[in-house]
Amino acid sequence: MFSKSCEYAFRALIYIGLCSQKGEKTSLKYIAENIDSPQSFTAKILQKLSKANILVSEKGANGGFIITQEKLQTTRLYDVVIVVDGDKIFTGCALGLVKCNSEKPCPLHYSFLEVREKLRKTMLHTNLEDMVNGASDGSSVLRL
Amino acid sequence: MFSKSCEYAFRALIYIGLCSQKGEKTSLKYIAENIDSPQSFTAKILQKLSKANILVSEKGANGGFIITQEKLQTTRLYDVVIVVDGDKIFTGCALGLVKCNSEKPCPLHYSFLEVREKLRKTMLHTNLEDMVNGASDGSSVLRL
DNA sequence: TATAATTCGGATAAAAATGTCCGAATAATA
DNA sequence: TATTATTCGGACATTTTTATCCGAATTATA
Numbered sequence: 001m002f003s004k005s006c007e008y009a010f011r012a013l014i015y016i017g018l019c020s021q022k023g024e025k026t027s028l029k030y031i032a033e034n035i036d037s038p039q040s041f042t043a044k045i046l047q048k049l050s051k052a053n054i055l056v057s058e059k060g061a062n063g064g065f066i067i068t069q070e071k072l073q074t075t076r077l078y079d080v081v082i083v084v085d086g087d088k089i090f091t092g093c094a095l096g097l098v099k100c101n102s103e104k105p106c107p108l109h110y111s112f113l114e115v116r117e118k119l120r121k122t123m124l125h126t127n128l129e130d131m132v133n134g135a136s137d138g139s140s141v142l143r144l
Numbered sequence: 145m146f147s148k149s150c151e152y153a154f155r156a157l158i159y160i161g162l163c164s165q166k167g168e169k170t171s172l173k174y175i176a177e178n179i180d181s182p183q184s185f186t187a188k189i190l191q192k193l194s195k196a197n198i199l200v201s202e203k204g205a206n207g208g209f210i211i212t213q214e215k216l217q218t219t220r221l222y223d224v225v226i227v228v229d230g231d232k233i234f235t236g237c238a239l240g241l242v243k244c245n246s247e248k249p250c251p252l253h254y255s256f257l258e259v260r261e262k263l264r265k266t267m268l269h270t271n272l273e274d275m276v277n278g279a280s281d282g283s284s285v286l287r288l
Numbered sequence: 289t290a291t292a293a294t295t296c297g298g299a300t301a302a303a304a305a306t307g308t309c310c311g312a313a314t315a316a317t318a
Numbered sequence: 319t320a321t322t323a324t325t326c327g328g329a330c331a332t333t334t335t336t337a338t339c340c341g342a343a344t345t346a347t348a
Contacts, residue, residue, distance in 0.1 A: 001145075001233060001256075004336065007240030014239075014251060027294065041337050047296070060345025061293040077252075089145060095158075096151030107158060107278030108221075111266050112145075118262045122255050134251030148306065171324065185307050191326070204315025205323040 006084045009045050010131070011035035013067065013080065016055060017132035020067045027064035045084065052083040072132065078123035090120050150228045153189050154275070155179035157211065157224065160199060161276035164211045171208035189228065196227040216276065222267035234264050 002010075015034050019026040028046065032039040046065060050057040054075050055067045081089065093100035093109070100106040146154075159178050163170040172190065176183040190209060194201040198219050199211045225233065237244035237253070244250040 001236060001238060001260075004240060007238070010239050010252070029294090038337055040339075043295075044297095044337090050295090057295060058345085059295045059343075061291090062346055063294045063344080065295090092145060094145060094151070095154050096148060107275045108154070108270070111270060115259070115263045115266050116145075119259045122259055126252070126255060131251045173324090182307055184309075187325075188307090188327095194325090201325060202315085203313075203325045205321090206316055207314080207324045209325090 002081065002089070003085050005041075005045055006081060008035065008037045008042055009049060009080055009084045010077070011037065012042060012046060013049070013055070013128055014132055014135045016065050016067050017072055017128055018136055020069075020072070021132065021136070025058065025062075025064040025066050031065065048083060049080070052079075054080065054083065067128065072129040073127055075128045076124050077126045077128075077131065078120070080128075081123060090116060090123075146225065146233070147229050149185075149189055150225060152179065152181045152186055153193060153224055153228045154221070155181065156186060156190060157193070157199070157272055158276055158279045160209050160211050161216055161272055162280055164213075164216070165276065165280070169202065169206075169208040169210050175209065192227060193224070196223075198224065198227065211272070216273040217271055219272045220268050221270045221272070221275065222264070224272075225267060234260060234267075 012031050012035055015031055016026060028039060028043055031037075031046070032042045035042075046055070046057065049055050050065075054071060055065055057063070057065050078090075093106055094112045095106045095108060097106050100109055102109070156175050156179055159175055160170060172183060172187055175181075175190070176186045179186075190199070190201065193199050194209075198215060199209055201207070201209050222234075225231075237250055238256045239250045239252060241250050244253055246253070
C-alpha cells in the first residue's frame with residue numbers, strides 16, 4: 001500500500017513518539033534497532049521528516065530526535081504520507097490515466113473514489129498520538 | 145495504488161474486451177497503441193495473463209489476443225491484481241510488519257483492515273465485463 | 289581544548305521495477 | 319514452399335527505489 005520508506009517513517013514516528021512521551025530523546029542508532037530498519041536509510045527519512053517540521057532533530061553529542069506533544073496531536077498520518085510518498089496514492093487514477101477526473105472518468109473512477117476516500121479519511125482522522133497510543137496501550141505490538 | 149504493470153493490464157483488458165465483444169481479435173501492436181503503453185513491456189504482461197488463463201493468445205500471422213465472454217464475466221479485477229501484483233496490497237501490514245495479524249495487531253491494524261476490506265470488496269465485485277462496459281457505454285473514457 | 293557522539297548531505301551501490309531488443313516458433317496466405 | 323505477421327521467451331538496458339558509506343559540521347563533556 002505504502003512504500004517501504006513510508007513504512008519506516010510510521011514505525012520510526014511511533015518509536016520516537018513513545019520516547020518523547022516519556023520525556024526521552026532518542027538517536028538514530030536506537031530508532032533503527034527498535035524498528036528493525038536499515039540505519040542509514042532511516043536517517044534519510046528522518047531528515048525529510050525534520051525538514052517537514054514533523055519532528056525535531058538535535059545535532060552533536062547527546063543529540064537525537066524528539067517529537068513535541070503538539071506535533072503528536074496535530075500531525076496526521078496523511079501529512080506523513082504526503083511528505084514521504086507524495087499524493088499519488090490519494091489522487092492517482094487506478095488505470096494510470098493522467099486525465100481521469102469526474103469530467104472524464106475512467107471505467108473504475110467512481111468505485112475507486114470510494115476506496116480512496118476511505119483511505120483518505122482514515123489517514124486524515126488518525127494523528128500520530130493515536131498511532132503511538134495504539135502502540136503503548138498494550139493492544140498492539142511494534143516489534144517483529 | 146497498483147503497479148504500472150497492473151495499470152497496463154487493466155487498460156489492455158479493457159481494450160481487448162471491447163474488441164472481443166465485437167467479435168474482433170486484436171494484436172499487441174494495436175493494444176499498445178490504443179492504451180498508450182510500451183509495446184514489449186505490455187507483451188510480457190499479456191503473456192502472464194494468458195498463462196493465467198484470463199485471456200487467449202493465438203500465435204502466427206493473423207494471431208492476436210481475445211477474451212472469451214465467459215472470462216469477461218467470471219474474471220474479477222481481484223484475480224488480475226493477484227496475477228500481476230500478487231496479494232501484498234490485500235494482506236500486507238501498513239507498517240510493513242511481517243507478523244502483524246489480529247492476534248498481534250500493529251497500531252494501525254484495525255483501521256487499515258477497513259480500508260483494505262473496502263478495496264478487496266471493490267475488486268471482488270467488479271468483473272472485467274463491468275469494467276469494459278463502463279468503457280463502452282459512453283460514461284467514461286479510456287484513452288488519454 | 290580535545291574527544292567523542294551525533295546529525296547532515298553528498299556520492300555511490302544494490303535491488304527491484306520498468307522497458308527494449310532479438311531470434312525462435314508458429315500459422316495464415318500467396 | 320516461401321513469405322509475412324504474429325506471439326514467445328530469454329537477454330539486456332534503463333530508471334526508480336532502497337540501501338550503504340564517508341567526510342563535514344555540530345555540540346556535550348571530560
